[in-house]
Amino acid sequence: MRIRIVDAFTDRPFAGNPAGVLLLDSFPDDEWLQNVAAEVNLSETAFAHPLAAGGAADWALRWFTPATEVDMCGHATLATAHILNTTGAADGTVRFAARCGILTATAQRDGAITLDFPTAPLTPEPEPEGLADALGAKVLSVRDTGPHIGDLLVELTDEKAVRSLSPDFAALVAHSGRGIIATAPAADPGRGYDYVSRCFFPRVGIDEDPVTGSAHTALAPFWSARLGRDSLTGLQASARSGLVKTTLRGDRTLLTGSAVTVIDGELQV
Structure with missing residues (x-):
């Protein structure tokens, strides 16, 4: 099973925030996901699998810290979109179904990625x-x-x-x-x-x-x-x-x- 480590919000290695990224066929049980995140031992590990065509989103996405699942994570979403676009699994805009709703990630010509997230109410x-x-x-x-x-x-x-x-x-x-x-x-x-x-x-x-x-x-x-x-x-x-x-x-x-x-x-x- 392939696993990548991606440094997000940076244009150089060993800076920004590292995230684990696993692209799956479906989500295994929660205990397995949590164990993998604990083994990777980064602030978040992202798990994603493709969804059926024609729906509101293209990929399902979840994020786990070494200790628990979280409702929203920006850097691991950026890392996942980066992997999807650099491997040819996606092209341009990707829609993710997550616990916090539908999120989009759009790759730009210079390689940067723009995430569309809900604004936090203050x-x-x-x-x-x-x-x-x-x-x-x-x-x-x-x-x-x-x-x-x-x-x-x-x-x-x-x-x-x-x-x-x-x-x-x-x-x-x-x-x-x-x-x-x-x-x-x-x-x-x-x-x-x-x-x-x-x-x-x-x-x-x-x-x-x-x-x-x-x-x-x-x-x-x-x-x-x-x-x-x-x-x-x-x-x-x-x-x-x-x-x-x-x-x-x-x-x-x-x-x-x-x-x-x-x-x-x-x-x-």
Whole structure:
């Protein structure tokens, strides 16, 4: 059984966010899928199989962390679309049926891929007691991001504060359904990005996710409202780092990035 590892939201190997991708004939039982994701041990492994022609979607798609299945994942969707387009299994736009609804991925001539995802609804929340201590930084504001991603979007004072975070991951577990998105404006927008973020998901087995596409469905409306532009570029300032271009279109958010296949092998199961 063929398995690929793809670095997503980057145009070079060993950066961005790595995802496992398996194309199947159908989904085996959930225990098998979870065991494979645990063995791959990346932030997400994507499993996809083709659907009958004529329906609302072309492929069924699921995502698993090493610990659990998740409702939405951007980088592993990008990685799957990259594999489908580079292997000839798809051409142009691919429609995925996922737990969060129908998602599309459109390959562009330069090799970049644009994902069409639901925009996260943002609801202001009081700062939870203990959140600033768990993050180790002053919190300016907090937003709930709705049921699909289930994170808290936490605004910090500046880019330096985001980059220097060293959270207490055990303490962060208590503060959201999935995790924490920490963000601030770019210190110098002339460097090619408008805002920075880092994402922490210890509750689902990922202390820090390198580049989180789904988080940008919340970051896009937050920063578009602040900066007055629908099209922005976000830098996720993890150790691996990656850029996500976002375009806000009402209840949908377009996420654009590149991907690189770094491993192509056989799963011996």
